[in-house]
Amino acid sequence: MARPSGRYSSQSSPAGILAITSPGPGVRVPPAVEVRGLTHSYRVGDRPVTALDGIDLTVNDGEFVAVVGPSGCGKTTLLGVVAGLLEPTSGQVSVLGGSSASAREARALGLVTQDPGLLPWLNVTSNVRLTLDITGGFTGRGADAGERVRELLERVGIAQFARYFPGQLSGGMRQRVALARALAHRPRLLLMDEPFGALDELSREEMRLELLRVWEQERTSVVFVTHSIREAVLLADRVVVMNGRPGRVMAEVAIELERPRSALLEESPPYRDLVAQIRNLLSAGADRLDPLRSAEQGAHGA
Amino acid sequence: MARERLDPAVPGQTLRRRALRSALPVVAPLLASALLLAVWEAWVRARDVKEYLLPAPSAVLVALAEEPGRYAEAARLSLQAALGGLALASLGAFILAVFMAHSRVLERALYPPALALKVTPIVAVAPLFTIWFGFGLAPKILIAAMITFFPMLVNTVIGLRSVDPRAHDFLRALNASRWQVFWRLRVPSSLPYVFAGLRISVPLSLIGAVVAEFLSGSAGMGQLILIANGDFDTPVLFGAVFVLAAMGITLTATVAVVERRVLFWHDSSSGI
Numbered sequence: 001m002a003r004p005s006g007r008y009s010s011q012s013s014p015a016g017i018l019a020i021t022s023p024g025p026g027v028r029v030p031p032a033v034e035v036r037g038l039t040h041s042y043r044v045g046d047r048p049v050t051a052l053d054g055i056d057l058t059v060n061d062g063e064f065v066a067v068v069g070p071s072g073c074g075k076t077t078l079l080g081v082v083a084g085l086l087e088p089t090s091g092q093v094s095v096l097g098g099s100s101a102s103a104r105e106a107r108a109l110g111l112v113t114q115d116p117g118l119l120p121w122l123n124v125t126s127n128v129r130l131t132l133d134i135t136g137g138f139t140g141r142g143a144d145a146g147e148r149v150r151e152l153l154e155r156v157g158i159a160q161f162a163r164y165f166p167g168q169l170s171g172g173m174r175q176r177v178a179l180a181r182a183l184a185h186r187p188r189l190l191l192m193d194e195p196f197g198a199l200d201e202l203s204r205e206e207m208r209l210e211l212l213r214v215w216e217q218e219r220t221s222v223v224f225v226t227h228s229i230r231e232a233v234l235l236a237d238r239v240v241v242m243n244g245r246p247g248r249v250m251a252e253v254a255i256e257l258e259r260p261r262s263a264l265l266e267e268s269p270p271y272r273d274l275v276a277q278i279r280n281l282l283s284a285g286a287d288r289l290d291p292l293r294s295a296e297q298g299a300h301g302a
Numbered sequence: 303m304a305r306e307r308l309d310p311a312v313p314g315q316t317l318r319r320r321a322l323r324s325a326l327p328v329v330a331p332l333l334a335s336a337l338l339l340a341v342w343e344a345w346v347r348a349r350d351v352k353e354y355l356l357p358a359p360s361a362v363l364v365a366l367a368e369e370p371g372r373y374a375e376a377a378r379l380s381l382q383a384a385l386g387g388l389a390l391a392s393l394g395a396f397i398l399a400v401f402m403a404h405s406r407v408l409e410r411a412l413y414p415p416a417l418a419l420k421v422t423p424i425v426a427v428a429p430l431f432t433i434w435f436g437f438g439l440a441p442k443i444l445i446a447a448m449i450t451f452f453p454m455l456v457n458t459v460i461g462l463r464s465v466d467p468r469a470h471d472f473l474r475a476l477n478a479s480r481w482q483v484f485w486r487l488r489v490p491s492s493l494p495y496v497f498a499g500l501r502i503s504v505p506l507s508l509i510g511a512v513v514a515e516f517l518s519g520s521a522g523m524g525q526l527i528l529i530a531n532g533d534f535d536t537p538v539l540f541g542a543v544f545v546l547a548a549m550g551i552t553l554t555a556t557v558a559v560v561e562r563r564v565l566f567w568h569d570s571s572s573g574i
Contacts, residue, residue, distance in 0.1 A: 085471055085474055107477055109475045109476070113471065117468025133486075181472075
């Protein structure tokens with residue numbers, strides 16, 4: 001898996017950050033994502049709405065970063081800006097050492113969303129194959145592409161459903177396809193927006209562990225947006241806690257739990273402590289944001 | 303398609319019941335038509351209605367049986383014009399829809415002329431087309447195209463715009479070109495709407511062909527109706543109506559069958 005890391009080194013980032021992230025002396029790998037002072041606002045009618053306000057975020061190469069926060073805190077907007085689907089209103093966004101657009105042009109991004117938007121007229125194999133056709137990574141080598149697709153389906157555990165269509169699959173299965181499809185061209189940065197948000201609790205558990213397993217093999221950099229604290233702590237190397245209206249980064253929590261991780265981790269005290277810590281941060285943020293809310297919650301017994 | 307494989311077996315359902323259920327979509331409309339004809343026949347006989355006012359279905363069938371070749375030839379000519387017009391309209395609508403779906407300015411610019419074409423009465427232009435293009439197939443095709451163009455255009459424009467934003471985002475993140483997005487996402491996404499347009503347009507195309515023949519007097523079902531009208535030969539007139547009804551139903555059913563095959567992935571493909 002040769003990565004063209006040299007391609008980005010000409011536009012490298014400030015040395016201070018690199019000093020922390022460099023995997024070894026003399027090797028300079030830019031962070032996968034570096035966001036400084038990002039603000040994004042849009043208009044609803046005549047009213048400007050600030051979705052993101054002064055966001056700083058760094059995702060190091062090969063790092064799994066989860067972003068948690070309440071609904072409407074701008075998590076999805078943040079991901080959209082990093083993917084280059086939305087333009088920042090102000091601030092700097094660097095992806096893999098260049099712009100979002102250059103990262104896209106280098107076919108270095110993979111995207112998984114809550115509703116994955118699989119193409120319903122293509123079967124599982126063709127949906128995954130589409131990524132390879134679009135990115136052109138395997139043009140003219142049909143056998144190789146077929147091999148890669150089979151390998152991916154095997155890895156995400158849906159090889160036996162290769163010929164099924166998305167409409168015939170459960171939500172969990174569809175997310176497996178979405179993951180395989182997003183990984184097919186070996187992206188350097190995987191952007192995941194509430195990928196398991198629409199799944200029932202059992203499938204959700206299963207998919208978390210599945211993603212953990214797949215990621216520990218592929219080791220691509222990941223930005224994982226979720227509103228599940230447990231999910232964030234189980235998966236990530238670092239959790240970025242946001243609060244909303246406008247979206248700001250409130251805290252960052254390093255998750256120094258050993259890998260490979262398993263479902264057993266959720267029973268361990270350090271895991272529980274981290275979950276509690278982040279939950280407190282989030283509810284503190286909610287109280288600061290709306291002093292009435294805590295009283296109201298008390299009254300409803302929520 | 304493969305979808306049926308996943309259907310859970312209904313417990314306790316006997317084979318006979320299943321056979322009945324699968325035959326129902328064919329049997330039910332046949333029964334309804336038969337009932338309608340029976341009531342019609344009974345009413346005409348009971349009230350002794352004059353044949354030149356309203357012939358009984360049996361009299362119409364006799365008229366059909368007397369000269370089947372005449373109807374078949376007329377049907378062939380009308381069908382040719384209808385399908386030719388539909389094909390022309392669909393192609394034109396698709397090309398125009400591509401431009402309109404990509405640009406709001408073009409959509410605004412092109413919508414009024416398209417609407418003007420839609421509201422232009424065929425009766426106004428049909429004689430003109432005959433003067434321009436003669437009594438052959440060409441003016442009939444143009445009339446059928448004119449009447450079917452608008453529904454095809456509107457549906458194709460909506461269809462080309464109705465892409466799943468999530469799928470679109472995914473392709474954009476892969477840096478897919480506009481061309482790739484168009485052929486791999488937009489065109490397939492538009493098909494449910496294109497088929498909805500076809501369901502409307504297929505019967506319309508027959509009407510267009512018949513009206514063109516009726517007005518210009520060129521050979522086909524329209525001419526057959528024109529002559530029968532002039533002769534007060536009401537059974538022949540109804541014979542032509544029966545044949546046209548059969549053509550319309552057959553064409554619509556054909557579209558439905560093709561639709562079900564092409565749109566197996568879409569929710570709408572279950573009904574007619």
